[in-house]
Every structure is written in C-alpha cells, then in structure tokens.
Amino acid sequence: MRSGGFDVVVAGCGCAGLSAAVAAAEAGARVAVLERAPREERGGQSRYTEAYLRMKSHSEVTDDFETHLAENGSGAIDPELVEEAARPRAERHPAARALSLADPDLIQTFAQEAGPTIAWLRGFGVRFDFLPTQFLTKSQPRLLPVGGGAALVEALAAQAERLGVTFLYETTATELLRDEDGRVTGLLARQGGRALRLSGRVVLACGGFEGNAEMMTRYVGPRAVYLRPICKGGYFNRGEGIRMALAAGAAPAGDFGSYHAEPVDPRSGISEPSVFIFPYGILVNKDAERFTDEAPGTVDATYERVTRRIFEQRDGLAWCVLDARHTRIPNYRLAIRTDKPPVVAGSIEALAAALGLRPERLRATVDRYNAACVPGREWRPLELDGLATRGDLDPPKSNWAMPLDEPPFHAYPVMSANVFTFGGVKVDGDARVLDADGLPIPGLYAAGEVVGLYWGTYTGATSVLKGLVFGRRAGLDAARATRAARSAG
Secondary structure (H helix, E strand, O other), rough: OEEEEEEEEEOOOOOOHHHHHHHHHHHHOOEEEEEEOOHHHHHHHHHHOOOOEOOOOOOOOOOOHHHHHOOOOOOOOOOOHHHHHHOOOOHHHHHOOOOOOOOHHHHHHHHHHHHHHHHHHHHHHHOOOOOOOOOOOOOOOOEEEHHHHHHHHHHHHHHHHHOHHHHHHHHEEEEEOOOOOEEEEEEEEEEEEEEEEEEEEEEEEOOOOOOOOOHHHHHHHHHHOOEEEEEEEHHHHHOHHHHHHOOOEEEEEOOOOOOOEEEHHHHOOOOOEOOOHHOOOEEEEOOOOOOOOOOOOHHHHHHHHHHHHHOOHHEEEEEEEEEEHHHHHOOOHHEEOOOOOOOOEEOOOHHHHHHOOOOOHHHHHHHHHHOOOOOOOOOOOOOOOOOOOOOOOOOOOOOOOOOOOOOOOOEEEEEEEEEEEOOOOOOOOOOOOOOOOOOOEEEEEEEEHEEEEOOOOOOOOOHHHHHHHHHHHHHHHHHHHOOOOOOOH
C-alpha cells in the first residue's frame, strides 16, 4: 500500500474541492486533491455547468436569498425545535442540535460569505458578468462566471498547481481513517489496482449520488430508472463521500428522496440539453393528455415544479407541443439547448402520428385547450402577461395561453434530468461535519453536494455558489486547525 502525508486531503476536484484546496494551500497547508476522472475531464459536474450564481451584484446575494433557503430548508419538524435551531448551537435543546434542516446560522454565513468568495476568485483572474441565460423570463438576477463552470475549474486548478497542490487523478476515496478517539486522520483510496493511504484532515467534496443507481433507487425510489444525470460529469458522482461521512457518525441533512430537476431532451447526449420553451405551448404525456399548468410563473422560478410533474408521467416522458407562434419570440433559441431538431408536421394529427400518439386524442386535447384560450388579448412572451385559460379546463394555464392553431407544429420530447441529489450531511458555518449530537467530527469537512441543504424545491443558482463558499471555508478552517496543532505540539 502506498502512503502519503499531507495536512489536508480533498476528495473531489469540482468547484467545492478546488476552492478548499486553494484556500488551504494559500494558508500554508500541504494539500492533496483526489479526482476520480482523468485530468482532461477533471471538475465533475462543475466543468459542465454554466454556474449561475444567485447574486444581484458582485458583492451581494439577491434579496430573497436567505428567505428562499429558509422556506425550503426542512421537511416537517416540530415548530418548537425549529425555533431552538435559531438559538446559538451550544444553547440549543439536545434534540435540535443535529436536526435535518438548514440552520439559520449556516444560511446567514452562506449569504455573508458569497461576496468575499467572489472577490477572492476575481483575485486570481476569474471574471463575472450578468450574461444572457436560457431563461426567457426570470424573477431573479443571475451572475455568471465568464466561460462558465469550466472556467472556474481551470482557474482554481491552475491556482492550486501554482501553490504546489498535489493532484491524484483517476483516484477514488473509499474509506475514512480514524483514531481511537474518533478523529479523522486521513483516508484510504484506490488508484487503478493500487491502494493508497493518505493522512491529513479530510474535505469531502465528491458530489452527490446521482451517478449511483443503487443509491438512487434506495433513496429516490424505483422510478429513478426514468432519471439520468444532467451531464456526463454526474456519472462520476457515486455517493462515496456521503456514505463515508454517515459511516463515521455524521448527521444527515437535506431531502434524501429528492433531487434538482431540469427538463431535457432524452434524445440528446450533450451536456444539459434543456428544453425551457414549454410555457409557450402545452405539455402532453404518452396518453396525449395535458397534466400540468405549463406556465404558473416565470420559467426560472417554476421549471422545477413543472419538471417534477413530467417525471410523474408514464415512463417519465412528456412532449412539448408548440405551433409556429413560438418562433416569433425574440431570441427563442436561448430556451432550447438540445442539439436535436423538433418533430415538425403540418397538422396536429400528423404530429401525433410522428410522436407515436393517438391522433384523435391529441386533436381532442388541443381542441379543449384552444377553446379555453381568450381571443383578442395581447400576447407578451417576455413578461408574465396573465393571459390565462378560462372556464373549467383542467389543468388551467396561467400565462401565455394562446391557441395552437398556426402550422407548422413542433414538438420536443422532455424528461426530467437529475442535476444533483439533495441528501447529504450536516455541516456548520466552517464546513465542519457535525455528528448526531451536533458536534464537529474532528478532522472532517464537507462541501458541495456532499452537504445536504435543500428540501422539496431547489433555491435556484445556489449550488455552485454553495460549493465555492463552503469549499473555501473548509480549506481555511482545515489549515487553521493544522497550524493550531503544530503550535500545540
């Protein structure tokens, strides 16, 4: 068995892991980064994302940032215990110290540290701007790194290399090493056919479990067979970090039975082949029936809700049916990221036949919908226009309800992709992993999707930011703890 000694060992080479590595190395720690992928594919899902950030400026998060996280930060919990969780940790009732919820102090730290983290990244060359997104309508601003997640990964990795961080590619962490007092002292890893034993404080930043079919079925359920990761990087995320932390006594957090849903074209193999054009048409299932309000609000705020309804349909599949009107929406192609062409036909019946649907059923569905649309009202596709269906149409449509009557007709297949899983472990504001009593497990940190933060509804454009903020916090605290141990020794 090959051994190596470091101050900090980071499992994962995405934005979270690289932020931890750079922050620790800047503070003088000797750091190793383990990456399951080969060097040219390093970065996990971070490499493939556009990395939207829920910020209204380079230094401030959006006005609803903390509120949205808090409102979607737990399941059903005794309200008195929720109140306890707002107290200083040491003063909380024992039952509230490791609750599976997003602690108010954690959310506050997240919000407060977002701006300084962006400033830190800008310090070694990452550029940010308010660039166009795939959302034709939106309720919140989104700051983006120029060049997307790939630019973040390469900038952080280059900084880590300049600082002398050791990279171990095609290497998978398998088990935490602990001493007789339960302190994490390193980890075991596998590199090809060799076993590695690496000592140091450990940062788990190796993603969720969307690439692990067994864990997906165990937690999300048997319908997980109708899900797939949003990009190829997601297949590397197999849940080892979460499994190792839980085995070491970590408190669970986040909604283990859920995930961040995004509508994609199942025919495509590119990264994130999203289809966000559905608010301007109708969604039908394999029985040619509508099943949801396609436009309950701005698409950025409601697409996950709609996508979850798609996932519930037979075989997890729906069709987005549009008429020629959608091609007159300014920049409509921004909302269609698939590389596959639409199915096009001159009539609804011909479209149904091309989709493998019963023509008379799709014709009846479209006729019912068209009859509920209000004639003569102005259609404003780039803003919430309140143009709703009337009468007893079930389900109704709340905005952009225009009849589908202009050939040619277009259709895209849509399924739910799994962007990342919600279940993970509980951490404090320094990204220290907490045990079942709410106490830090010495020597163990977590960042990125190993950390459970979301329940039910994802707070959009916070995932990458969470990895950056708490990765940096983990690296800083691990380096501080190393210095303290050296001084004490």
